[in-house]
Amino acid sequence: MxxxxxxxxxxxxxxxxxxxxxxxxxxxxxxxxxxxxxxxxxxxxxxxxxxxxxxxxxxxxxxxxxxxxxxxxxxxxxxxxxxxxxxxxxxxxxTFFDWTLPGRSLPPGRTHLIARTAREVVDVFRAMGFKVAWGPDVETEYYNFDALNTPSDHPARDSHDTFYVRPGVVLRTQTSPVQIRVMERTQPPVAIVAPGRVYRVDWDATHSPMFFQ
CATH class of the missing domain: 1.20.58 (Methane Monooxygenase Hydroxylase; Chain G, domain 1)
Known part of the structure; x- marks a missing residue:
């Protein structure tokens, strides 16, 4: 067995x-x-x-x-x-892929119309002797309103017209605060141009809450 x-x-x-x-x-x-x-x-x-x-x-x-x-x-x-x-x-x-094949040709990128326009405007000011100045998008009420002599009861300071990040801090409604900041640290004469984004509570067919000045 x-x-x-x-x-x-x-x-x-x-x-x-x-x-x-x-x-x-x-x-x-x-x-x-x-x-x-x-x-x-x-x-x-x-x-x-x-x-x-x-x-x-x-x-x-x-x-x-x-x-x-x-x-x-x-x-x-x-x-x-x-x-x-x-x-x-x-x-x-x-599923073989020939890695030696030439790549596809991609069209070159182009500058956005708004950016190109802003650049052209800045170039004109520079040709006249102006300097370009930049400032923060998030700004204090002091620079955005008080230093520009905007009364405390002005309608632009209401929340239905201005984006408040927190009390006393806003998304700037204009680029004018940049002028104040420049004047604080620069002796006259002052010749600047301050391009940039600004924000307002305004949105319809012809307005955007963010636009350029």
């Missing part, structure tokens, strides 16, 4: 290794694994014969069975890796 079982195990190993080597499909390989090593596979069926062996015979046959199982498992795992690599190569060949 021992010779019969070991013969079946050796034959299973030989046939299994040949079948694994010849397998060229991952799904077929998985089916082969189940048929060889699954709960209802050939190895399990052969090992049922261990019950008929004597206690002295079982360890030796068990060693052979473990060797066969390890050999088949290793072969299946290696073949799976090989098939996965072949599949990656196949996909790469199907």
């Amino acid at each position: 021992t010779t019969e079982i070991t013969g079946k195990l050796n034959e299973l190993e030989r046939r299994g290794l040949e079948a694994v080597a010849a397998c060229d499909d991952p799904r077929q390989l998985e089916s082969l694994r189940v048929s060889l090593l699954g709960r209802k596979g050939e190895l399990t069926e052969i090992l049922r014969g261990l019950a008929s062996l004597s206690p002295d015979e079982r360890p030796e046959v068990g060693k052979i069975a473990n060797r066969v199982k390890e050999a088949l498992t290793s072969a299946i795992d290696r073949r799976k890796v090989e098939l996965d690599e072949l599949e990656e190569v196949r996909r790469a060949q199907q």
Whole structure:
């Protein structure tokens, strides 16, 4: 009985290794694994014969069975890796992209109409001797209103006309605050132009809450 079982195990190993080597499909390989090593596979069926062996015979046959199982498992795992690599190569060949192809020509970018117009206006002032000055978009009420002699009850200071970031701080409604900042640190005569974005609560078909001065 021992010779019969070991013969079946050796034959299973030989046939299994040949079948694994010849397998060229991952799904077929998985089916082969189940048929060889699954709960209802050939190895399990052969090992049922261990019950008929004597206690002295079982360890030796068990060693052979473990060797066969390890050999088949290793072969299946290696073949799976090989098939996965072949599949990656196949996909790469199907989706091949020639990186040496020339790129598409893109039209050159252009300056926005508003920016171009502002630049042209600034160039005119510079030609007359004016300097360009810049200031913050977020401004204090002092520079935006008080320093420009805007009365505290002036409608422009209401929240329905001016964006308040927090009490005492606004989004500037004009670029005139830049003049105050320049005059604070510059001795007369002062000749500046202060282009930039300004903000007012005014939005309709002809107005935007952000525009340029």
